[in-house]
Amino acid sequence: MEKNHMPEKSSSFNKGDDNGKNSVVGDTFPGTESPKCSNEEKSAAAEITEVEIEKPEELKAGQTEIEEIEKPEEKQKEGGELGEPTSPPEIEYTLETASEDIERFLSNICTSKEEEVGAGLEIPEFIEKYLDLVEEKISKLESPETKVKGCQLPEDDASFLKAVDQISKLYTNLSTVFKLDSNHGPLIDRICRIQQRAMSYLEDEFRSLLEESRTVEPYQKQEVGDEPGQDQSAESNEESNFPGYSLEVLANLNKIAMKMISGGYESECCEAYMITRRNIIEKTLRNLGFEKISIDEVQKMQWESLEREIPPWIKAFKHCANVYFSGERKLADTIFSGYPSLSDSLFSNLTRGVFIELLNFAEAVAISKRSTEKLFKFLDMYETLRDNLSATVSVFSEECVKELKAETSTARCRIGETVICIFCDLENSIMSDTGKTPVPAGAVHPLTRYTMNYLKYACDEYKGTLEQVFKEHAKIERADSTSRPRDYEGDSQNYNNDEENHSPFSGQLMRIMDLLDSxxxxxxxxxxxxxxxCIFMMNNGRYILQKIKGSAETRQAMGDTWCRKRSSYLRNYHQTYKRETWMKLLGCLNLEGLNVNGKVAKPVLKERFKSFNAMFEEIHKTQSSWVVSDKQLQSELRVSISAIVIPAYRSFLGRFSGYLDPGRQTEKYIKFQPEDIETYIDELFDGNPTSTTKRKT
Incomplete structure (x- = not known):
């Protein structure tokens, strides 16, 4: 029933008899006590009243004087017609006061049995007035003029949220009590419409507050030296736990979510949360440079384009694993506090979608066309999947963690298998180099440079990862795996070099080295x-050996035994080179045939000097154009040549030069002194062909 704020008139006063006179003095406003008076005071009061009532003419006679003191409207305010008791001013019926009536009404319903309520419940008139006030409130909030900048709830949000809560309870209780009573159908329908309208407003506010998320840079941490004050730092650290929302906004989001869920609008609230947060996450990923790419699109992309997509993917994956997932977990738990299962479901569904999207990209890259230049990007992706999953374990449920680990393991295995195949494909690249044109000047072959730089970089930067890949994924067989070479033995092959046992990766390195040698x-x-x-083999062999010795990781993978054997191979080529070139030159200085009947045969001696000069000039002219790029090898060759040639020539010259006639004959046949030979030897292997005749003065 609506409150009656007007006091009731005394019925005896309206009759105008003696009883009425007494009631004028004795009656009080409802809720007040009658004043206690003595008998004398009562008699005096009765006489005064009696005079006033029995002599109205005297009152009329003084009316002009009274009107000068009191205006007619003042009389009306105090009681209307003359003689009526005055009423207090009427109190304004506001949403706050109406809310109190609704609260009592709902309390009575809740404390009574449903049968008793349904049998005797009457709908109070103040409910319609309350609904009018709520609709008026909603209309004001929906008005663009009253929208608060920054998507914050209005200052009187407490009263509005209370009204929303009461509307929901009204609808629930009345629809239950009068579910078979068609007379109250219009009222219940009206309450339902108002509830829908209020919830729609809250949903819009919820969505707007969520959309106001500030962009948070990945891995942005506040340095101790940068903090302006301890209090401010604490606040900043507290707010940084959430992805872009202040504590005030979080409190408002929580209030709205609680009202929508308790009012039966859980699905609408969750849908708004999922869609909005999903859009924000996709925007964050785009800011990191990662765009969603389908598997078909990946397969059609050129490697140059696909290669540019991998670093943003790595950045996005690391951000999600180390920053986004933990922040999203706290955000859901804060907004949907009191509903842990709902919070967990929203978080899992939202983040799982992002996680699977990132894993799909990794798998799409893994099944793309293989080539050796892709190896290092694949290894970067493998390490990303391997090193960043542990950070997510604490924020996901046990069941979800198990699923994500399985999905990640599948993607990592695909990439691991591809890495092995790419590395093994290096053998195919080496075998496919069937060029029949020799490298000029016996220099290091481009295939050697490419292979060794490739392997050195792989070992220096990824040796540990490659060891793990070959160990964990070499034996993995799947029905859809057709990329592994049929003759690949994985870690079942044991490479033994004396006392050394090599890992599967080291064994593969040796296979490549053996193939390159062949x-x-x-x-x-x-x-x-x-x-x-021989110079060609020495150049390439020394290049290989220096690359391996220059990298601790590569040398460890190959082993000291292999390096010693490689050095032995180089010495063999060195000996062959000296035998094929300089030992033939020394044949010109052979003593055999020089002595005839105990005398030196001058014609033979002249021919020996002549042959030596011609052969040395030819060797110098030819081999000065050859290239030995390794300075150490170059020096070793020159020293070894000098050690063979110069002593032998000096001895021969000293022994037989006197048999030639001094002057023109000597100049004709003795063109080089030992010092000249040494100088010319030092000009070998520079790649600059020169002639000995040009140097003579």
């Missing part, structure tokens, strides 16, 4: 000059 050996046969083929 290819280089075949290419050395392209040189017609055996000495040049």
């Amino acid at each position: 290819i280089l050996e075949a290419k050395s046969k392209l040189y017609k000059d055996v000495s040049l083929s």
